[in-house]
Amino acid sequence: MTHRHADPTRGAAPTALPELGGFVDDVEVRGHIIDSLILPKILDIITQSGGTFRIKKITIGQARVDPSFALIEVRAETETRLQEILAAIGDHGAVPTDLQDCTLVEADIDGAFPEGFYSTTNQRTEVRRGGHWYEVALQEMDCGVVIDPSTNEARCIAMTEVRRGDQLVCGHAGVRVIPPERSADRHGFEFMNSAVSTEKPKGTAIREIARELVRTRTGGGKTLIVGGPAIVHTGSGEHLCRLIRAGYIDKLFAGNALATHDIEQSLFGTSLGVRLEEGISVEAGHEHHLRSINRIRRLGGIRKAVEQGVLKSGIMYECVRHNVDFLLAGSIRDDGPLPDVITDALVAQQEMRSRIRDVTFCLMIATTLHSVAVGNLLPAWVKVVCVDINPSTVIKLNDRGSFQTVGLVTDVEPFLRALVQDVEELAAERRGT
Amino acid sequence: MTQPWIMMCPPDFYGIEYEINPWMSRSRSSDAHAARRQWENLRAALEAAGARISLLDPAPGLPDLVFTANAALIYKQTAVLSHFRHVERQGEEPLDAAWLTANGFEVTRLPEDIFFEGAGDALFCGDTLFAGYRIRSHARGHQLVGESLGVRVIPVELTDDYHYHLDTCFCPLADDTAIYYPGAFDAYGLQVLQSYIRLLIPVEREEARRFACNAVVVGRTVVTNTGCPKLHDDLRRHGFATVETELDEFVKAGGSAKCLTLRLDGEEAAAWKRAAS
Numbered sequence: 191m192t193h194r195h196a197d198p199t200r201g202a203a204p205t206a207l208p209e210l211g212g213f214v215d216d217v218e219v220r221g222h223i224i225d226s227l228i229l230p231k232i233l234d235i236i237t238q239s240g241g242t243f244r245i246k247k248i249t250i251g252q253a254r255v256d257p258s259f260a261l262i263e264v265r266a267e268t269e270t271r272l273q274e275i276l277a278a279i280g281d282h283g284a285v286p287t288d289l290q291d292c293t294l295v296e297a298d299i300d301g302a303f304p305e306g307f308y309s310t311t312n313q314r315t316e317v318r319r320g321g322h323w324y325e326v327a328l329q330e331m332d333c334g335v336v337i338d339p340s341t342n343e344a345r346c347i348a349m350t351e352v353r354r355g356d357q358l359v360c361g362h363a364g365v366r367v368i369p370p371e372r373s374a375d376r377h378g379f380e381f382m383n384s385a386v387s388t389e390k391p392k393g394t395a396i397r398e399i400a401r402e403l404v405r406t407r408t409g410g411g412k413t414l415i416v417g418g419p420a421i422v423h424t425g426s427g428e429h430l431c432r433l434i435r436a437g438y439i440d441k442l443f444a445g446n447a448l449a450t451h452d453i454e455q456s457l458f459g460t461s462l463g464v465r466l467e468e469g470i471s472v473e474a475g476h477e478h479h480l481r482s483i484n485r486i487r488r489l490g491g492i493r494k495a496v497e498q499g500v501l502k503s504g505i506m507y508e509c510v511r512h513n514v515d516f517l518l519a520g521s522i523r524d525d526g527p528l529p530d531v532i533t534d535a536l537v538a539q540q541e542m543r544s545r546i547r548d549v550t551f552c553l554m555i556a557t558t559l560h561s562v563a564v565g566n567l568l569p570a571w572v573k574v575v576c577v578d579i580n581p582s583t584v585i586k587l588n589d590r591g592s593f594q595t596v597g598l599v600t601d602v603e604p605f606l607r608a609l610v611q612d613v614e615e616l617a618a619e620r621r622g623t
Numbered sequence: 624m625t626q627p628w629i630m631m632c633p634p635d636f637y638g639i640e641y642e643i644n645p646w647m648s649r650s651r652s653s654d655a656h657a658a659r660r661q662w663e664n665l666r667a668a669l670e671a672a673g674a675r676i677s678l679l680d681p682a683p684g685l686p687d688l689v690f691t692a693n694a695a696l697i698y699k700q701t702a703v704l705s706h707f708r709h710v711e712r713q714g715e716e717p718l719d720a721a722w723l724t725a726n727g728f729e730v731t732r733l734p735e736d737i738f739f740e741g742a743g744d745a746l747f748c749g750d751t752l753f754a755g756y757r758i759r760s761h762a763r764g765h766q767l768v769g770e771s772l773g774v775r776v777i778p779v780e781l782t783d784d785y786h787y788h789l790d791t792c793f794c795p796l797a798d799d800t801a802i803y804y805p806g807a808f809d810a811y812g813l814q815v816l817q818s819y820i821r822l823l824i825p826v827e828r829e830e831a832r833r834f835a836c837n838a839v840v841v842g843r844t845v846v847t848n849t850g851c852p853k854l855h856d857d858l859r860r861h862g863f864a865t866v867e868t869e870l871d872e873f874v875k876a877g878g879s880a881k882c883l884t885l886r887l888d889g890e891e892a893a894a895w896k897r898a899a900s
Contacts, residue, residue, distance in 0.1 A: 220766055221763075225815070228811075255775050281757050282778075282780070283766060283778065
């Protein structure tokens with residue numbers, strides 16, 4: 191990975207990468223590069239010239255006349271060597287992506303990109319127009335980049351948002367991605383810059399997350415909690431409530447289940463019919479969650495239930511009381527759902543998109559579906575911690591490309607209990623000083 | 624079948640006025656009378672083979688305008704105009720464009736920063752456009768040509784400065800048959816040519832330097848410079864008629880029979896030509 195300067199006047203100079211040893215640049219080669227052996231030849235030249243390469247992307251033409259396309263990262267130990275290699279492979283048609291303006295193609299239909307569209311990452315991205323580099327706004331992975339040709343303003347755009355006539359970036363030429371710094375303090379979470387593991391000591395990790403919550407609150411950032419119903423099932427609801435009351439949580443994204451079980455807990459003292467204090471099922475308890483939903487529906491929503499004094503405790507109650515911006519996104523298996531739940535997935539996605547813009551720290555707890563959904567939307571520079579008893583949730587997030595996510599495999603209840611304790615200790619220390 | 628149609632340019636202003644390839648030496652000038660005679664003989668040989676010749680007006684100060692193969696790449700009614708690497712030849716471009724437009728072709732151009740030397744470096748064999756690069760034309764230009772015409776392009780690197788254009792070391796004769804000089808290509812190029820062209824007739828170095836590969840194909844007749852007896856034997860064995868006509872005055876500038884012609888109705892080996900007719 192590399193960092194390149196966002197110099198607005200010229201293509202960025204390749205920069206040294208101490209941890210991988212070398213200078214690096216991306217080149218694009220297109221055409222019948224397989225049939226003509228141009229691609230193997232270019233790769234051979236790179237190697238023979240003392241460089242190394244990585245094929246970052248390759249698209250093979252389907253029909254006989256279709257061109258193929260490869261995006262190759264070229265690396266060499268010195269800048270001089272890199273420039274020699276780039277010159278040598280340039281003769282064979284491999285062109286550094288940052289020496290060209292980006293290619294714009296007009297969208298021919300609503301709701302779909304033109305073929306060959308540039309597919310975004312969640313990392314800071316710039317596009318070149320008229321020899322100048324422009325930062326892409328609203329960075330999000332798996333989108334396209336739309337440009338206003340009159341102002342050169344560029345932003346990410348979801349497939350469904352495309353309108354006929356939009357000018358979309360195609361290919362990799364004139365696009366550069368600036369990955370996050372690989373400094374030791376990448377996330378402020380030095381302790382867990384490696385992959386997810388069940389073997390890591392939890393204490394330090396939780397302490398660091400507590401520090402991040404405090405830092406975010408005092409630094410004017412915004413913390414988003416993405417939570418699953420296990421927060422309630424495991425009896426951790428009150429821990430989360432304490433964080434909300436203390437002002438550490440700015441937003442909550444969840445589904446119908448978390449809110450329903452939380453409200454059931456508040457109205458009936460059970461979660462899915464189980465009395466949490468004793469861990470036993472109560473008679474007709476299985477109906478409690480449906481009765482809870484029904485009651486909230488009759489009142490017209492969670493906020494009204496709080497205002498009318500029906501809902502007097504729990505996570506959702508605290509959210510309303512402390513102005514936490516909550517968003518409930520539905521799914522096909524939902525009972526009810528609660529009136530606050532957005533049942534149109536695309537509308538929910540758009541709503542989430544608009545509400546994550548100012549988020550600086552995201553804590554995902556015990557939900558795969560919502561974690562992946564939010565992970566998809568967040569730019570790479572937002573710190574994300576994913577806590578789940580199931581390692582596959584964290585792995586899934588990483589596989590989806592949310593590399594900024596650090597994972598903690600642990601049960602929710604002890605995690606939240608320890609987190610609240612650490613946060614309160616830190617707050618006490620601050621008060622003490 | 625329409626009559627084969629070839630563009631030529633009389634050598635009124637032909638001469639060695641600059642040096643842009645290893646063949647050229649201003650100390651070894653050409654003989655204007657001999658050049659005229661050789662050019663007329665080539666024209667007669669092509670007409671005898673059945674071709675109709677149209678003439679581009681020569682222009683003073685453009686001695687290489689006579690090498691019309693480098694004017695453009697012809698694909699159906701499209702002429703992809705050349706953009707010469709050497710500034711000495713760039714003055715030819717507007718004259719070529721005007722003539723081709725006047726003769727019914729839609730002239731297209733590549734971006735300013737791309738060099739492309741027309742049929743000198745881009746030759747159809749079957750449905751594939753084989754394209755020489757590095758010495759004169761850019762590899763990327765060929766890819767752009769392929770994308771704009773919607774054809775498969777196979778770029779091959781030219782590695783011998785004496786064979787600076789593809790048409791000096793490679794000549795498609797039919798869909799699956801071509802002449803080539805192996806010494807002008809590297810291992811990748813040779814592997815590609817050998818895998819895509821069923822019958823490749825090799826030319827030895829000595830005859831290659833006599834521009835054996837710079838042949839004009841009209842029907843089943845192959846016209847070359849003199850001094851290529853082995854190739855002519857091979858061609859006759861494969862059922863082609865051969866004609867030799869001395870072109871030494873043009874060899875002094877690094878050109879020969881093919882360089883002096885631009886086939887306007889599609890080369891014999893171009894599959895699109897038959898598909899179109």
